[in-house]
Amino acid sequence: MLPYEILRKIKRLEIKTSRLVEGALSGGYLSTFKGRGIEFTEVREYVPGDDVRAIDWNVTARTGYPYVKTFVEERDLTVMLAVDLSASMDFGTTTQTKRELAVEFAAATALLAVQGGDRAGLIAYTDRVELFIPPKKGKRHVLGLLAALSAIRPAGVKTDLAVPAKALMRSLTTRSTLFWVSDFLEAVNAPALKALARRHELVPVVPTDRREAGGPASGWGTLAEFVDPETGKRILVDFSSPRFIQAFKDWRARLEKERAALFNSLRAEPVWLSTGSSPVTPLAGYFRRQARRR
Numbered sequence: 001m002l003p004y005e006i007l008r009k010i011k012r013l014e015i016k017t018s019r020l021v022e023g024a025l026s027g028g029y030l031s032t033f034k035g036r037g038i039e040f041t042e043v044r045e046y047v048p049g050d051d052v053r054a055i056d057w058n059v060t061a062r063t064g065y066p067y068v069k070t071f072v073e074e075r076d077l078t079v080m081l082a083v084d085l086s087a088s089m090d091f092g093t094t095t096q097t098k099r100e101l102a103v104e105f106a107a108a109t110a111l112l113a114v115q116g117g118d119r120a121g122l123i124a125y126t127d128r129v130e131l132f133i134p135p136k137k138g139k140r141h142v143l144g145l146l147a148a149l150s151a152i153r154p155a156g157v158k159t160d161l162a163v164p165a166k167a168l169m170r171s172l173t174t175r176s177t178l179f180w181v182s183d184f185l186e187a188v189n190a191p192a193l194k195a196l197a198r199r200h201e202l203v204p205v206v207p208t209d210r211r212e213a214g215g216p217a218s219g220w221g222t223l224a225e226f227v228d229p230e231t232g233k234r235i236l237v238d239f240s241s242p243r244f245i246q247a248f249k250d251w252r253a254r255l256e257k258e259r260a261a262l263f264n265s266l267r268a269e270p271v272w273l274s275t276g277s278s279p280v281t282p283l284a285g286y287f288r289r290q291a292r293r294r
Contacts, residue, residue, distance in 0.1 A: 043067045078135045078174060079113035080200075081106045082164050083124045083149065084182035087157040091209055094276030098207035102181045103149055105205060105279040109179055110142045124149060125164040126156030132167065135176075158231075159185070165192035172200065181205040184259050197266040203286070204263055204270040213252065 043056050046066035054068040083106055089099040096104075106122070113120040114137055121135030122145050131152050133145050159182070168178070169192070178200050180193075196202060238244055263270050271286045273279050 042070055044070060077113070077116075077118040078172065078176035079109065079118055079120045080135060080168065080172065080176050080178045081109060081120070081122045082168065082178060082180045082182075083122065084126075084159060085124050085130055085152065085154040085156075086126045086159040088159070088183055088185050089207070091212070092275045093209055093211045096275050098183055098209060098275060101207045101273055101275050101279065102205075103146070105179075105181060105207075105273060105283070106149060107142075107146050108279060108283065110145060111139070114139055114142050120145065122149060123164050123168060124152060124154070125160075126154050127158040127160040128156050128163055129167050130154045130156065132171070134171070161186075161190045162192040165190065165196045169196055169199070175200055177201045177203065179203050179205050181207065183207055184262065185255065190262070193262075194265055197268060202266055202268050204266070204268050205273065206259070206270050207273045207275065209275045 043059050044067065046055065046060075046068050050068050054070075056067045056069050059067040083102050085099065089102060090097050092098055092100070110120040110122075117137070119135035119137050120142055122131065122133040123129060124131040131148060133148060161182075178196070180202055182204070184204065184206055193202075259270075269286065269289070271282050273282055
């Protein structure tokens with residue numbers, strides 16, 4: 001992709017996600033991910049309705065009028081995006097691939113973070129670290145992050161969750177919020193990921209495509225050749241075969257069981273996304289559920 005094409009894409013993405021951030025998500029983000037504490041700013045005269053517990057008795061005694069202390073939330077949070085760029089993320093049968101959906105989610109989340117005064121960073125991976133951008137504040141930083149994520153052509157095709165998990169364990173020195181964006185098709189037991197989840201707040205984000213859940217569409221024909229994007233293995237599939245249909249159902253059941261076991265071991269609630277749909281609705285729903293719990 002040429003540089004001007006990337007810039008046009010990022011500009012469209014910024015306009016689209018900025019509207020969503022300012023509308024449905026900003027309040028949910030701020031109420032879900034609290035800062036480290038509150039910081040005193042100033043005192044002002046008491047007005048009816050103020051919390052009497054905030055009265056500054058020293059200033060009140062000195063002036064003869066009631067004064068209250070005012071505070072602001074001390075935010076200094078780090079939001080890290082871990083984005084899977086393995087070949088399976090290039091699958092999509094609607095208007096976008098899972099990878100394109102992941103970039104849109106990353107845009108919304110990173111803009112949310114910097115709008116809230118927090119830092120945002122990125123690690124993109126396959127079976128290796130493809131890109132690492134340390135967390136920083138500011139919209140300009142986020143736009144550069146998104147441009148790099150959109151332009152990258154990964155060297156790897158397979159997935160290894162342990163590689164980025166170990167890299168983040170080394171690089172993140174303070175407790176952070178990690179949005180881990182992956183289809184988790186290889187939802188294996190990952191000790192490194194579990195260790196990371198014990199130190200940081202980890203949120204699995206799962207882009208999906210309806211064909212992965214429902215199987216091939218009617219009208220595709222009886223026979224078709226499929227290629228595994230991560231291994232290159234080819235297989236001829238007979239869609240009319242009861243044996244294939246049962247094998248597909250067994251694979252789906254096994255995958256869902258492995259994913260559930262992984263997320264339970266991480267003590268994390270996943271956010272499910274679907275290609276062709278905005279990531280805002282599921283993300284806003286996640287924020288609402290988390291805010292109620294807290």
